[in-house]
Amino acid sequence: MLQTDKELLEIAKKCKQASRRVARLSTAVKDEALHAMAAQLEKDRELIFAANAIDVKNGKDKNLSPAMIDRLVLNDLRISGMAGALRDVASFHDPVGEMSDIRTRPNGIQVGKRRIPLGVICIIYESRPNVTSDAAGLCLKAGNAVLLRGGSEAFHSNKAIVESLHKALKTTGIPPEAIFFVPTTDRSALTGLLKCDDYIDLVIPRGGEGLIRFVAENSRIPVIKHYKGVCHLYVDKDANEEMAINLLLDGKTSRPGVCNALETMLVHQDVAETFLPKAAVVLRKKGVEMRGCTATRNILPEVAEATEEDYYAEYLSLIIAVKVVKNYEEAVNHIEKYGSEHTDVIVTDSLKTSQVFIRDVNSSVVAVNASSRFSDGGELGLGAEIGISTTKLHAFGPMGLEALTTRKFVVTGDGQTRHDIKW
Amino acid sequence: MLQTDKELLEIAKKCKQASRRVARLSTAVKDEALHAMAAQLEKDRELIFAANAIDVKNGKDKNLSPAMIDRLVLNDLRISGMAGALRDVASFHDPVGEMSDIRTRPNGIQVGKRRIPLGVICIIYESRPNVTSDAAGLCLKAGNAVLLRGGSEAFHSNKAIVESLHKALKTTGIPPEAIFFVPTTDRSALTGLLKCDDYIDLVIPRGGEGLIRFVAENSRIPVIKHYKGVCHLYVDKDANEEMAINLLLDGKTSRPGVCNALETMLVHQDVAETFLPKAAVVLRKKGVEMRGCTATRNILPEVAEATEEDYYAEYLSLIIAVKVVKNYEEAVNHIEKYGSEHTDVIVTDSLKTSQVFIRDVNSSVVAVNASSRFSDGGELGLGAEIGISTTKLHAFGPMGLEALTTRKFVVTGDGQTRHDIKW
Numbered sequence: 001m002l003q004t005d006k007e008l009l010e011i012a013k014k015c016k017q018a019s020r021r022v023a024r025l026s027t028a029v030k031d032e033a034l035h036a037m038a039a040q041l042e043k044d045r046e047l048i049f050a051a052n053a054i055d056v057k058n059g060k061d062k063n064l065s066p067a068m069i070d071r072l073v074l075n076d077l078r079i080s081g082m083a084g085a086l087r088d089v090a091s092f093h094d095p096v097g098e099m100s101d102i103r104t105r106p107n108g109i110q111v112g113k114r115r116i117p118l119g120v121i122c123i124i125y126e127s128r129p130n131v132t133s134d135a136a137g138l139c140l141k142a143g144n145a146v147l148l149r150g151g152s153e154a155f156h157s158n159k160a161i162v163e164s165l166h167k168a169l170k171t172t173g174i175p176p177e178a179i180f181f182v183p184t185t186d187r188s189a190l191t192g193l194l195k196c197d198d199y200i201d202l203v204i205p206r207g208g209e210g211l212i213r214f215v216a217e218n219s220r221i222p223v224i225k226h227y228k229g230v231c232h233l234y235v236d237k238d239a240n241e242e243m244a245i246n247l248l249l250d251g252k253t254s255r256p257g258v259c260n261a262l263e264t265m266l267v268h269q270d271v272a273e274t275f276l277p278k279a280a281v282v283l284r285k286k287g288v289e290m291r292g293c294t295a296t297r298n299i300l301p302e303v304a305e306a307t308e309e310d311y312y313a314e315y316l317s318l319i320i321a322v323k324v325v326k327n328y329e330e331a332v333n334h335i336e337k338y339g340s341e342h343t344d345v346i347v348t349d350s351l352k353t354s355q356v357f358i359r360d361v362n363s364s365v366v367a368v369n370a371s372s373r374f375s376d377g378g379e380l381g382l383g384a385e386i387g388i389s390t391t392k393l394h395a396f397g398p399m400g401l402e403a404l405t406t407r408k409f410v411v412t413g414d415g416q417t418r419h420d421i422k423w
Numbered sequence: 424m425l426q427t428d429k430e431l432l433e434i435a436k437k438c439k440q441a442s443r444r445v446a447r448l449s450t451a452v453k454d455e456a457l458h459a460m461a462a463q464l465e466k467d468r469e470l471i472f473a474a475n476a477i478d479v480k481n482g483k484d485k486n487l488s489p490a491m492i493d494r495l496v497l498n499d500l501r502i503s504g505m506a507g508a509l510r511d512v513a514s515f516h517d518p519v520g521e522m523s524d525i526r527t528r529p530n531g532i533q534v535g536k537r538r539i540p541l542g543v544i545c546i547i548y549e550s551r552p553n554v555t556s557d558a559a560g561l562c563l564k565a566g567n568a569v570l571l572r573g574g575s576e577a578f579h580s581n582k583a584i585v586e587s588l589h590k591a592l593k594t595t596g597i598p599p600e601a602i603f604f605v606p607t608t609d610r611s612a613l614t615g616l617l618k619c620d621d622y623i624d625l626v627i628p629r630g631g632e633g634l635i636r637f638v639a640e641n642s643r644i645p646v647i648k649h650y651k652g653v654c655h656l657y658v659d660k661d662a663n664e665e666m667a668i669n670l671l672l673d674g675k676t677s678r679p680g681v682c683n684a685l686e687t688m689l690v691h692q693d694v695a696e697t698f699l700p701k702a703a704v705v706l707r708k709k710g711v712e713m714r715g716c717t718a719t720r721n722i723l724p725e726v727a728e729a730t731e732e733d734y735y736a737e738y739l740s741l742i743i744a745v746k747v748v749k750n751y752e753e754a755v756n757h758i759e760k761y762g763s764e765h766t767d768v769i770v771t772d773s774l775k776t777s778q779v780f781i782r783d784v785n786s787s788v789v790a791v792n793a794s795s796r797f798s799d800g801g802e803l804g805l806g807a808e809i810g811i812s813t814t815k816l817h818a819f820g821p822m823g824l825e826a827l828t829t830r831k832f833v834v835t836g837d838g839q840t841r842h843d844i845k846w
Contacts, residue, residue, distance in 0.1 A: 020759070024782065097782070103804055109793050111803050116785065118815050201815055222645065222816040243838035250840035282846045336443070358833055359447065359520070362539065370532045370836030379841065380534050380832060381526055392541050392624050392829040393645040394817040406815045409803060410781050413793030415666035417673035418802065423705045 005192040011180060012147065012199035015120045018177035019145035023117045025174065027094040030141055033172040034090035038083035040168035041133060041161070045079045051160035052129065059153050071127045072154055082133045082161075085384065089137040092383040095402045096143040099410070109413040115405050117143030119201040122193060123386075124149045124215055126207035129157035135204075136165055136179045138386045142404035145178045147200065149193060151207070152185035159183070187214075194219040202404075204387050224399070226390035228314040229259030229342035231372045234331045234357070236348035237268040241275055243369060244347040245282055250371040251345070253286045257316045259388065260343050260365075260375040264311060264321040266331045272324045273299055288318045295324035311338040328353055332360050339363060341390045343375035364390055364397030428615040434603060435570065435622035438543045441600035442568035446540045448597065450517040453564055456595040457513035461506035463591035464556060464584070468502045474583035475552065482576050494550045495577055505556045505584075508807065512560040515806040518825045519566040522833070532836040538828050540566030542624040545616060546809075547572045547638055549630035552580035558627075559588055559602045561809050565827035568601045570623065572616060574630070575608035582606070610637075617642040625827075627810050647822070649813035651737040652682030652765035654795045657754045657780070659771035660691040664698055666792060667770040668705055673794040674768070676709045680739045682811065683766050683788075683798040687734060687744040689754045695747045696722055711741045718747035734761040751776055755783050762786060764813045766798035787813055787820030 041048070052074040059069050095115050102112035121144045123135040132148055139146035150158040162181040169176055182193065194203065197220040204224050205215040212225050233251055235244045251262035267275055276299045283290060290296070291306040303322070310321040311334070325331045335344050343365040346357040354368045365375040375398060377385025382400025389395045395403035464471070475497040482492050518538050525535035544567045546558040555571055562569035573581040585604040592599055605616065617626065620643040627647050628638040635648050656674055658667045674685035690698055699722045706713060713719075714729040726745070733744040734757070748754045758767050766788040769780040777791045788798040798821060800808025805823025812818045818826035 023785075105802070105804055109797060111797075114781065114789075119785070217643070220640070222814065224816075240838065245846065246838055246840050246844045249844045249846070250842055254840075254842040254844075285846070354835070358537065362446075362542070363831065365832040365834060366537075367834040368836070369838055370834045371840045373841035374532060374834055374836075374839070375832070379528070380834070381528055391645065393647075396829045397832045406819045408786065409788040409798070409820045411788060411790040411793045411797055411803070412777070413791070413797075415663070415669055415792055416797070417669050417677075417794045418796035419673055419677040421669045421672045421677075423668065423672070423708070 005195065008182075008189060008192040009196055009199070011182065012120065012193065012196035014177045015145045015147050015180045016199040018175045018180075019117070019119045021175055022140065022145050022178045023096070023143045025143065029172065029174075030094065030143075031090040033140065033169060033174055034086045034137055036168040036171055037133070037137065037165050038086040040164050041079055041083045041086070044160070044164040044167070045076065048074060048079065048157065048160045048164065051156040054156045055154055064153065068127055068153070072129065072157070074129060074157060078130060082130050085134050086137045089141050089384060092141065092401060094141065095405050100407070107416050109411055109416050112410050113407040114410045115402075115407050118404060118406055120145045120147060120199055121404060122147040122149065122200045122203045122221070124190065124203060124205045124207070124211065126151040126211060127153045129154045129161060131206060132158045132161045133165065134384070135386060136162075138384060138401060139404060140178065142401045144404055145180065147180045147182060147193070149182040149190065150185070155185055190214075191218050194221060197221045206387055222394070224387065224389045224391055224395060226259070226342065226388045228340050229261070230263045230312065230314050230338060230340040231260060231343045231375075232264045232266055232335050232339060232345065233262050233372065234266040234335070234344070234346045235268060235271065235275060236328065236346055236350065236353055237270040238350040238353060239268075239271060239275075239347040240349055241271070241278065244275065245279055247345060247347055247369075247371050248279060249282060249286060250373055252283070252288055252320050253318065254373055256318055259314075260372050261316070262320065262372055263313060263315055264323065264338070266323050266325050266334055268331070269295065269324050269326055272296070276300055276322070283320065286318070288320055290320055290322050292322040293324055296322045314340070328356070332357070335361055335363070342388070343367065343372045345370065345372050364388070428618065431605075431612060431615040432619055432622070434605065435543065435616065435619035437600045438568045438570050438603045439622040441598045441603075442540070442542045444598055445563065445568050445601045446519070446542075446566045448566065452595065452597075453517070453566075454513040456563065456592060456597055457509050457560055459591040459594055460556070460560065460588050461509040463587050464502060464506045464509070467583070467587040467590070468499065471497060471502065471580065471583045471587065474579040477579045478577055487576065491550055491576070495552065495580070497552060497580060501553060505553050508557050509560045512564050512807060515564065515824060517564065518828050523830070530839050532834055532839050535833050536830040537833045538825075538830050541827060541829055543568045543570060543622055544827060545570040545572065545623045545626045545644070547613065547626060547628045547630075547634065549574040549634060550576045552577045552584060554629060555581045555584045556588065557807070558809060559585075561807060561824060562827060563601065565824045567827055568603065570603045570605060570616070572605040572613065573608070578608055613637075614641050617644060620644045629810055645817070647810065647812045647814055647818060649682070649765065649811045651763050652684070653686045653735065653737050653761060653763040654683060654766045654798075655687045655689055655758050655762060655768065656685050656795065657689040657758070657767070657769045658691060658694065658698060659751065659769055659773065659776055660693040661773040661776060662691075662694060662698075662770040663772055664694070664701065667698065668702055670768060670770055670792070670794050671702060672705060672709060673796055675706070675711055675743050676741065677796055679741055682737075683795050684739070685743065685795055686736060686738055687746065687761070689746050689748050689757055691754070692718065692747050692749055695719070699723055699745070706743065709741070711743055713743055713745050715745040716747055719745045737763070751779070755780070758784055758786070765811070766790065766795045768793065768795050787811070
């Protein structure tokens with residue numbers, strides 16, 4: 001167990017040194033390493049299962065909820081999933097080295113921007129052990145070293161996965177410090193890590209709101225985070241009713257426990273009387289509980305009253321808050337007040353209303369006539385996802401490989417000076 | 424004077440409300456406002472001079488250095504400069520609303536990214552009153568509201584400038600809260616502002632290292648900063664000597680007090696014996712003091728010894744540290760160890776060496792055969808500059824209008840759902 005801030009600083013420093021070597025690797029070497037990592041995980045599955053069994057036993061002894069135990073358990077399917085994800089990352093376009101915005105200035109210097117790795121990325125996560133290999137793969141492909149700090153529940157599983165990945169790295173010449181497992185789950189050690197701003201370039205916390213707030217409040221390193229997803233579906237007066245019900249069902253019922261699921265439906269008053277009864281029938285059939293405003297309850301007397309808290313709630317379950325709005329402006333104001341700047345959807349056939357909705361709603365993903373469930377790195381075409389940001393800085397929305405890089409300016413000339421020089 | 428955190432929160436909240444209106448403004452309205460602001464500053468110059476005279480008198484009473492008084496003083500030329508800068512910003516391309524990376528996914532949804540304002544930007548600055556109108560103009564053009572918190576030395580000048588800008592806004596329909604002057608220079612009030620992470624999206628501190636560290640360590644809001652510029656000129660074995668001397672003189676002597684001036688020269692050992700004596704002659708002629716390593720002093724015995732501190736130093740004056748390096752790798756390692764990731768230059772005629780230098784040096788601006796003094800928003804073609812970032816996140820290097828915006832995902836479909844929906 002590593003405890004002192006000095007030891008953590010030493011880890012971060014080694015990781016930084018490794019990051020310089022990773023930054024220089026060719027795409028071919030990185031992709032070969034990703035394939036080797038995938039193969040090694042499959043080869044080591046029994047070792048990983050044995051370590052995982054300890055975590056699962058400890059979890060049961062600690063009375064973790066069945067849902068938490070389920071997240072923790074590794075089986076053949078999940079190991080194959082992890083290996084498959086690494087192979088997918090190998091197939092993605094390498095963002096490093098890409099030049100863009102190249103222009104020649106009047107004095108003849110050529111100015112462009114070159115995409116470069118960030119350096120060292122620290123991923124702080126909770127119970128899912130698959131995050132270990134997913135994050136390692138994405139960070140490596142984007143040319144970064146990664147510091148992995150998983151939760152105590154998955155400690156043995158995470159350690160076994162990293163040991164397996166290190167075996168694969170041995171054949172590639174990539175230093176093992178490029179994928180660094182922090183061998184402690186102590187919270188004070190976490191605070192120590194968050195002070196290493198000279199060596200760590202970015203922290204991405206993944207887990208519950210408590211962990212994320214702790215990281216955000218204690219970090220000197222830039223943090224990319226999202227707390228929750230309170231996603232809205234606004235059924236405009238010019239909405240296609242059938243489409244609205246499809247998007248409502250997909251958004252609310254296809255996987256209610258995820259952050260891009262719908263939590264609130266806003267319905268324009270001009271269509272509420274015809275639309276809400278139809279929506280109520282299908283929602284009831286799918287086992288969804290509605291909680292509504294007074295206008296909703298005038299149309300659907302059986303619906304329970306929605307409180308102020310309901311409109312702020314991320315239910316993550318089969319409940320939906322409903323509000324009838326007077327007009328477009330009230331819908332947008334509601335989203336502004338109660339939303340989480342994650343993902344919001346309008347259903348409308350009006351070109352004008354769709355355009356102002358796209359302009360006015362400040363969420364990381366704004367959708368017109370498409371499901372909130374598309375707010376996902378894979379679905380948006382980013383390849384894979386390292387997380388979702390509702391911080392507007394650097395990355396906003398689902399983050400793929402590109403969000404793990406930055407761009408520097410490259411200036412090339414043939415001796416240009418800013419001022420005339422006389423010796 | 425506003426003191427309590429509650430009052431500051433109220434200010435930040437009003438600024439956030441105003442930011443929503445600013446975000447919706449058309450380019451034409453913003454440009455008209457910028458021209459009105461420029462004209463009003465010129466009209467109000469006597470009022471501004473009167474306020475400035477109070478600051479200058481207070482500064483002299485407090486024994487501020489002549490350099491600080493010089494930064495503080497406003498005169499006709501500086502007012503014209505401020506008005507001219509606002510008119511320049513009006514002429515720049517508006518980044519807001521730009522769509523990019525538009526692709527159609529296999530299921531027919533169209534995914535793109537739309538450039539949007541950040542929201543509320545807080546600029547914390549010290550003595551130069553021109554920052555008030557420069558920052559207000561850039562933030563407005565990028566569709567943001569701005570919270571201006573200037574230094575105590577320029578308090579009356581800053582206040583008079585903002586009052587003048589507000590007169591101009593009256594004719595435009597833009598709320599005055601879009602350019603909000605925080606009427607206190609108290610440091611505890613600063614801490615209060617830095618806690619308003621629900622309403623302020625970005626903090627940019629501009630000033631001395633003490634102020635910047637204070638902001639970085641006390642902010643819950645993302646901060647974009649740069650501490651210092653320790654810029655290197657590496658004279659490679661394949662360098663053109665005459666070009667190297669031109670770039671050396673431009674970088675070191677054209678304006679030694681700025682962050683993109685050179686502080687250290689690295690010279691490849693193969694050319695040191697011929698190059699250093701020539702460089703020494705011209706540097707001496709320009710009044711530049713050299714401090715060198717042992718190898719340098721073997722060639723130039725009159726040169727003083729450079730200490731470890733010299734290689735870390737941002738002299739901002741006519742001194743340069745010199746080191747003879749064995750090879751390219753030693754040069755890059757030196758830059759990595761002692762540099763500040765600001766701006767570094769190589770002089771070489773070798774295509775291969777220039778390419779690896781561009782790849783290996785992790786600075787925000789990497790230049791080949793061009794002066795470090797081009798590391799500036801205007802020179803790089805960004806239009807104007809709100810600051811320079813040596814934080815890799817969000818923006819890296821000189822920051823123009825684009826760095827004051829972010830991008831959200833826009834998804835448009837015709838009813839696509841992620842899963843097949845049956846009612």
